[in-house]
Amino acid sequence: MARSATGISAIASKEPILERLGTVAIVGVGLIGGSIGLALRARGLAERVVGIGRDQERLDEARRLGAIDEGTTDHSSGFASAQVAVICTPVDRIAEEVRFAAQCGPEGMLITDAGSTKRAIVEAVEADTRARTAFVGAHPIAGSERNGVSHARADLFVERVCALTPTGQTPADRLERCRAFWSALGCRVLEMSPDDHDHSLAFTSHLPHIVASALAATVPVESLNLAAGAYRDGTRVAGADSVLWSAIFLANRVPLGAAIEALESRLGRWKSAVVAGDDSALDQLWQEGRRSRQLFD
């Protein structure tokens, strides 16, 4: 599924080195954007980190917390001298921000993002000639059910996978710089197509979020005093932000619909085995889940 690395990095058998950057612009300085800023500054990877957002107060908070050097609500001035722009907004606003960054930013700018879905974003960006030549889609698979820059951490990306989703239209130099950028933050970089990414993430992330939410809503509140670890862990991410997640679900409808259907089919088998009291079917279903889980560990 994953494409091999670029020729250069494959020969070197390690990630390309990131040269110290001048200005990096981060659009959306929440948990992810804030953690990128903290990591860039903690690792001395950039001379200046500019936060771009819609709310000056939150940008001021990000500055106080050390996630950015300065913050602005004026996108064009924020992008003006940036060598790298990282778009960390909810997924439904990413493509638009990429196009705007490509318009306002200097020649040679690398634009990347941190969106949890990729196909719709990459398609929308590639419809724009200027944006297409600057952009490499990315998804650092790190996060939390908590939001906001106050939960940001400089080590959020250490040893986490970052999926890059280049296409036949992605310039090789931007791809190499993008690998170097995310590696420098601590990520293990993989490459795959936007479709493969979205299909996998429908199962590994979006479905678990829906399951957690459905489980939380199904357990009667009057029984919660008898809930313990299995409930607590199984519903943890149901506390996440609804705006972020609704946008993700909408951007990945087809793969996610298929993932829900696969789970429904499995639950149907469980229900039949439970209702029938079918000992060996229950045991087999359990063993299959257990083996899959052990592969993850």
Added chain:
Amino acid sequence: MARSATGISAIASKEPILERLGTVAIVGVGLIGGSIGLALRARGLAERVVGIGRDQERLDEARRLGAIDEGTTDHSSGFASAQVAVICTPVDRIAEEVRFAAQCGPEGMLITDAGSTKRAIVEAVEADTRARTAFVGAHPIAGSERNGVSHARADLFVERVCALTPTGQTPADRLERCRAFWSALGCRVLEMSPDDHDHSLAFTSHLPHIVASALAATVPVESLNLAAGAYRDGTRVAGADSVLWSAIFLANRVPLGAAIEALESRLGRWKSAVVAGDDSALDQLWQEGRRSRQLFD
């Protein structure tokens, strides 16, 4: 749902005090039975803790780990002088062990258990006159996806709920001693009917286990390198022991079948909203799960 406490403990407005016990017998010295032994010994609650099991080697390990003072595979000698017997086997063997303890044990013995389901056990015990007058069903809601005495901990029960399920046939003195016993291990004791217990636990524990297993089996193994926190937490308990859990599912078929159906219905609403791209339905579904989860926190 929960019945009020007994008269005595209600007047005192705290749990009855456990007098130091002579011998306590524990049948099944794994994670739960071993933790009971460790807690009894760490808190100086008994003069002697006897482990009863089928495998002398495992009993020897429990003794080395300090969970019991001695171990025997001979049930009748193990029960002979015990003031309290705690049955910690898989649920499908509990009623039989209770009946045997009642036969072999001294007059006045308290028998309790740690089974995750209660109705079938209580019904089977109450069909036996001698066992009925000695038994109080219990379920300390504590555990782990790990098994065996090597994972036992003296503090496993601290601040955890223990549900007692007395019936109209349960003698008041045994109920009071049983409250004192589980409280002395650190539990917060609640009382409820066996049916109420099984109905609640179908939702708060058994369903989350099935969901974790179904989710683990649904995610394609080739995508696991892109799985992160939501998958990890949502599938954690899928690694638990299949013998234990098959027995629990079988003993709670009707409530559990209803719980799976309730979840299926909720997932059906999710699938419709995803496939239709219905923004406001997605948002509403998410908010409902989020509110329930926040009540738990």
